[in-house]
Amino acid sequence: DAKTTQPTSMDCAEGRAANLPCNHSTISGNEYVYWYRQIHSQGPQYIIHGLKNNETNEMASLIITEDRKSSTLILPHATLRDTAVYYCIVRVENYGGSQGNLIFGKGTKLSVKP
């Protein structure tokens, strides 16, 4: 089962920041937070990941709370093409066993509206 909780859906106005929350209250010290998104009928696309520090790349920013029990993905200027399902995933970084496999929940369906 997924170890994260996300809202089922969210709306955002085009050009505004989209803030997608994720709860992962049982996260372990060696688990990273990953974000992927899936545009309709396509494969998921990696967005960003982090351990405890905030991270930023060309696509988004990831804000992780100090206790690491929740995080927020920020799309600073949402466009219509950002309409997708966004998945928040926690997983360990190791080289053996199955603990590091990505486990996808149902995600948040973000609708960016004109």
Add this chain to the structure above:
Amino acid sequence: DGGITQSPKYLFRKEGQNVTLSCEQNLNHDAMYWYRQDPGQGLRLIYYSQIVNDFQKGDIAEGYSVSREKKESFPLTVTSAQKNPTAFYLCASSIRPKRVGYTFGSGTRLTVV
């Protein structure tokens, strides 16, 4: 350009027939994965392979089989034993097992009639 290719994009089969979905990557990734997605649902792991000639069952392996004879290829066979094969199938790869992000293919939509 490097990437992961799934073919075909759409596939129709009669009930009771086995069907093989292709997944090829030229990223030199060690690990490869197969996921299944049903409408409105998240992805569920079918099989994964960390190295050539080795693979492991995921959460829903029953009715499926795989092979990993080459690093670049990880075909999935949907057998007649799979009770509800109609779904969207996604293949992914990663540099090393459990390391960094996965690269996904564009998927194969299988419909069994």
